[in-house]
Amino acid sequence: MSSTSRDERCLLAVPKKGRLHERCMKLLQGCGLECERAERLDIAHCDNIPITLVFLPAADIPKFVGEGNVDIGITGQDVIREESVDVTQLLELGFGKCQLAVQAPKGQYASAADLIGKKIVTSFPNLTAQFFKELAASKGRTEDTTVVAVGGSVEVSCTMGLGDAVVDLVETGATMDAAGLEKLDVILRTQCVLIANKSCGHPAIVDRLKKRMQGFLDAQQYSMVSYNVHAANKAAAIAITPGRRSPNVTNLEEEGWFAISAMVKKSELMDVMDRLADCGAIDILAFDIRSCRGSAQSQ
Numbered sequence: 001m002s003s004t005s006r007d008e009r010c011l012l013a014v015p016k017k018g019r020l021h022e023r024c025m026k027l028l029q030g031c032g033l034e035c036e037r038a039e040r041l042d043i044a045h046c047d048n049i050p051i052t053l054v055f056l057p058a059a060d061i062p063k064f065v066g067e068g069n070v071d072i073g074i075t076g077q078d079v080i081r082e083e084s085v086d087v088t089q090l091l092e093l094g095f096g097k098c099q100l101a102v103q104a105p106k107g108q109y110a111s112a113a114d115l116i117g118k119k120i121v122t123s124f125p126n127l128t129a130q131f132f133k134e135l136a137a138s139k140g141r142t143e144d145t146t147v148v149a150v151g152g153s154v155e156v157s158c159t160m161g162l163g164d165a166v167v168d169l170v171e172t173g174a175t176m177d178a179a180g181l182e183k184l185d186v187i188l189r190t191q192c193v194l195i196a197n198k199s200c201g202h203p204a205i206v207d208r209l210k211k212r213m214q215g216f217l218d219a220q221q222y223s224m225v226s227y228n229v230h231a232a233n234k235a236a237a238i239a240i241t242p243g244r245r246s247p248n249v250t251n252l253e254e255e256g257w258f259a260i261s262a263m264v265k266k267s268e269l270m271d272v273m274d275r276l277a278d279c280g281a282i283d284i285l286a287f288d289i290r291s292c293r294g295s296a297q298s299q
């Protein structure tokens with residue numbers, strides 16, 4: 001570990017287990033953070049940047065960031081909203097995407113409004129109570145909806161007779177379906193984000209990490225395509241690969257030929273390569289990008 005004191009090191013909270021953990025570790029690795037975590041220890045100092053990782057339950061991270069126990073953190077927008085802490089959202093990370101949804105036993109209720117005044121089981125008691133309060137107000141209803149907080153396995157609550165319906169996270173819908181539930185309404189769409197304490201003391205380190213993360217995320221979305229094309233087909237080829245800012249065009253030794261390279265969305269890569277070949281481009285190659293920096297969207 002480098003010889004930096006606690007005050008010089010930026011504390012970054014990372015989900016210690018669950019769905020977000022692996023994705024976060026892959027992201028941090030892609031950002032070049034090198035750190036060794038001793039077995040059973042929930043803290044790891046990075047050797048090559050003054051950042052210390054603190055491994056915490058995802059649901060506790062908003063509070064610790066909000067109160068300044070750690071400087072920055074990675075967690076879901078759902079738990080940030082549930083804790084209603086005042087933190088700065090620095091970056092959407094594009095994974096951990098799901099919905100917080102009202103779910104009821106299939107065929108029993110037509111809409112979430114039919115659950116006003118009933119008993120709802122959830123790990124998100126604050127968001128659930130707020131949702132039903134606002135729903136009741138919008139419908140001119142006065143009954144109080146009972147919210148029962150549980151720590152997990154929410155989907156089995158109706159079967160166990162704990163409540164009439166649940167509010168839980170849904171991604172593919174497989175868990176909901178297996179539990180005999182159906183979605184009646186969506187309270188929140190969420191994804192994993194990088195957050196910072198409002199008066200975070202390490203702006204330079206945080207900014208560097210944010211740019212590295214953006215670079216890693218951009219690199220995952222794009223491939224680099226390079227090809228050779230004759231002057232007669234150059235304009236058509238450039239129209240297919242305009243790049244993010246502009247393609248890189250250089251002259252080949254061979255008269256009338258050009259080498260072109262450009263970033264292409266991975267989701268469009270095969271189509272772009274087909275179209276380049278159709279318009280006369282040759283030697284068409286695609287490369288993975290490991291990371292990138294300084295693109296317009298990354299500023």
Ligand SMILES: Nc1ncnc2c1ncn2[C@@H]1O[C@H](COP(=O)(O)OP(=O)(O)OP(=O)(O)O)[C@@H](O)[C@H]1O
Nearest residue numbers: 017018019020058076077078079096097098169171
């Ligand atoms: N099915 C899902 N798809 C995508 N993201 C999810 C899904 N379930 C949860 N998440 C996101 O991951 C966060 C942590 O959820 P997870 O269930 O992994 O947490 P945990 O309770 O810490 O772990 P565990 O359930 O193993 O105890 C959630 O707050 C949410 O942002």
Ligand SMILES: O=P(O)(O)OC[C@H]1O[C@H](OP(=O)(O)OP(=O)(O)O)[C@H](O)[C@@H]1O
Nearest residue numbers: 019152153169170171172173174175176
């Ligand atoms: O729509 P799906 O793709 O089925 O995902 C939804 C499930 O994912 C989460 O649980 P997770 O599997 O993380 O385990 P948990 O119940 O222990 O939190 C969430 O609580 C749902 O149960």
